Amino acid sequence: MSSLKVLSVVSEVYPLVKTGGLADVAGALPAALAPHGIELRTVIPGYPAVMAGLEAGEPVHRFDHLFGGPAQLLAGRAGGLDLFVIDAPHLFERPGGPYVGGNGVDWPDNAARFAALGAVASGLGLGLVPGFVPDIVHAHDWQAGLAPAYLHYAGTRRPGTVMTIHNMAFQGQFPAHDFPMLGLPPHAFGLGGVEYYGMVGYLKAGLQLADRITTVSPGYAGEILLPEGGMGLDGLLNARSHVLSGILNGLDEQAWNPAADPLIAAPFDAKAIKGRAANKVALKAAFGLDPDPEALLFGVVSRLSWQKGLDLLADSLGTLLELGAQLVLLGSGDADLAGRFAGAAQAHPGRIGVRLGYDEAVAHQLQAGSDVLIVPSRFEPCGLTQLSALRYGALPLVARVGGLADTVIDVNEMARSAGVGTGVQFSPVTAPALQLALKRTAALWRDKALWKKLQRNAMTTDVSWERAARQYDALFRQLAGERAA
Numbered sequence: 001m002s003s004l005k006v007l008s009v010v011s012e013v014y015p016l017v018k019t020g021g022l023a024d025v026a027g028a029l030p031a032a033l034a035p036h037g038i039e040l041r042t043v044i045p046g047y048p049a050v051m052a053g054l055e056a057g058e059p060v061h062r063f064d065h066l067f068g069g070p071a072q073l074l075a076g077r078a079g080g081l082d083l084f085v086i087d088a089p090h091l092f093e094r095p096g097g098p099y100v101g102g103n104g105v106d107w108p109d110n111a112a113r114f115a116a117l118g119a120v121a122s123g124l125g126l127g128l129v130p131g132f133v134p135d136i137v138h139a140h141d142w143q144a145g146l147a148p149a150y151l152h153y154a155g156t157r158r159p160g161t162v163m164t165i166h167n168m169a170f171q172g173q174f175p176a177h178d179f180p181m182l183g184l185p186p187h188a189f190g191l192g193g194v195e196y197y198g199m200v201g202y203l204k205a206g207l208q209l210a211d212r213i214t215t216v217s218p219g220y221a222g223e224i225l226l227p228e229g230g231m232g233l234d235g236l237l238n239a240r241s242h243v244l245s246g247i248l249n250g251l252d253e254q255a256w257n258p259a260a261d262p263l264i265a266a267p268f269d270a271k272a273i274k275g276r277a278a279n280k281v282a283l284k285a286a287f288g289l290d291p292d293p294e295a296l297l298f299g300v301v302s303r304l305s306w307q308k309g310l311d312l313l314a315d316s317l318g319t320l321l322e323l324g325a326q327l328v329l330l331g332s333g334d335a336d337l338a339g340r341f342a343g344a345a346q347a348h349p350g351r352i353g354v355r356l357g358y359d360e361a362v363a364h365q366l367q368a369g370s371d372v373l374i375v376p377s378r379f380e381p382c383g384l385t386q387l388s389a390l391r392y393g394a395l396p397l398v399a400r401v402g403g404l405a406d407t408v409i410d411v412n413e414m415a416r417s418a419g420v421g422t423g424v425q426f427s428p429v430t431a432p433a434l435q436l437a438l439k440r441t442a443a444l445w446r447d448k449a450l451w452k453k454l455q456r457n458a459m460t461t462d463v464s465w466e467r468a469a470r471q472y473d474a475l476f477r478q479l480a481g482e483r484a485a
């Protein structure tokens with residue numbers, strides 16, 4: 001097995017900075033790919049949390065002017081990862097999130113901040129640091145979308161480029177007057193380049209100019225070729241469908257291991273599911289719910305956004321309560337939705353418990369203690385919470401879209417006779433269809449022997465990174481071979 005160098009270009013990485021599943025995937029890929037002889041390093045902006053976590057960061061390059069100020073590139077380790085960190089205080093040293101300020105509004109200079117990420121990644125691709133010249137530059141989401149563009153227009157020998165879509169809803173579009181700042185040749189501002197409906201499109205640029213495009217499930221790779229799923233980019237994606245593929249995400253099985261999870265009340269595994277019960281008791285107590293162990297406990301761990309379809313659940317709480325069930329929700333995001341759930345918890349104490357905010361420990365406790373995890377997304381490139389739910393024996397109840405459809409086996413009649421179901425799917429993604437699914441799930445819950453079987457199926461599903469790692473390895477090597485030839 002020959003070794004291959006891959007530079008991962010990303011705007012968040014677990015455990016240093018995380019706003020969503022992107023960070024989980026970027027954080028898991030290096031270890032998943034290492035057994036394949038892939039040496040992966042990640043280039044990331046030097047936000048305060050990254051700078052604070054960096055161990056023995058060595059300056060490896062100085063920039064006199066990096067999009068408005070001096071900067072340096074540091075090489076070092078943090079959170080178990082090999083990193084290149086862009087130490088550019090004028091762009092990244094500020095309180096708030098990686099994309100938005102404390103007021104929830106996008107940083108006004110995001111065009112420059114993530115152009116810097118793309119430009120530095122391109123520099124690394126072209127040999128800026130002689131000790132690590134990548135064979136492949138792997139760009140994640142719009143924030144990294146300019147990396148393939150800079151490499152494409154460099155007009156010199158360059159590594160292969162892969163653009164991975166984790167979320168099409170965010171495309172990184174900026175006014176045309178930002179184009180000159182990018183330092184790309186004038187002809188790059190065109191249909192075949194970075195231009196997108198008269199603006200600069202960072203994701204569009206990556207999709208247009210990368211050698212390969214991937215997304216995080218085969219199902220979603222199909223859906224984005226359709227007008228409803230493509231969010232304006234389906235034309236481009238159809239034209240490039242010969243280089244598009246879907247590689248299903250895995251789960252970080254170390255961070256999510258019910259047999260040895262320090263964050264939950266009691267350990268358990270597929271052979272000793274009984275141990276789960278103590279987690280349900282603890283979860284209900286923490287959320288102030290009635291202790292009745294027979295009441296079916298639904299759970300949600302999610303960003304509160306249109307994508308995640310939780311308004312459909314808010315519209316279905318009457319059904320959930322009529323079924324005698326309970327709900328625990330952990331979520332952060334949209335204020336209206338948060339208000340609806342907080343109001344429901346107030347109106348139905350003991351039946352509905354809500355925690356607003358981002359809380360890693362509660363996320364684990366909720367996976368370990370809920371009977372069912374609801375994921376009613378309108379679209380879902382892959383989804384990670386249903387993978388944790390499978391591993392923790394909370395049966396996923398999911399919308400039949402994207403990666404949710406690819407990872408949960410609906411307990412229909414044939415799945416039941418074959419003994420292979422792991423959860424419940426519903427379609428179309430509407431409140432009435434969700435309500436039917438809640439009822440169907442409650443009927444399954446009454447059959448204790450079946451439920452136990454489904455839990456065992458869920459918990460023994462292969463949610464590891466191994467399959468994905470083999471597929472990324474094959475893709476990277478094929479592309480590297482092409483570039484070399």
Ligand SMILES: Nc1ncnc2c1ncn2[C@@H]1O[C@H](COP(=O)(O)OP(=O)(O)O[C@H]2O[C@H](CO)[C@@H](O)[C@H](O)[C@H]2O)[C@@H](O)[C@H]1O
Binds near residue numbers: 382
């Ligand atoms: N309030 C909260 N408190 C604590 N933890 C919380 C939380 N809300 C969410 N999380 C955690 O954040 C992650 C969410 O990941 P997902 O993949 O489900 O969705 P996301 O839309 O962020 O990711 C996008 O990128 C990923 C990665 O490719 C795709 O799987 C996905 O479909 C795509 O939309 C999980 O690790 C979850 O536990």
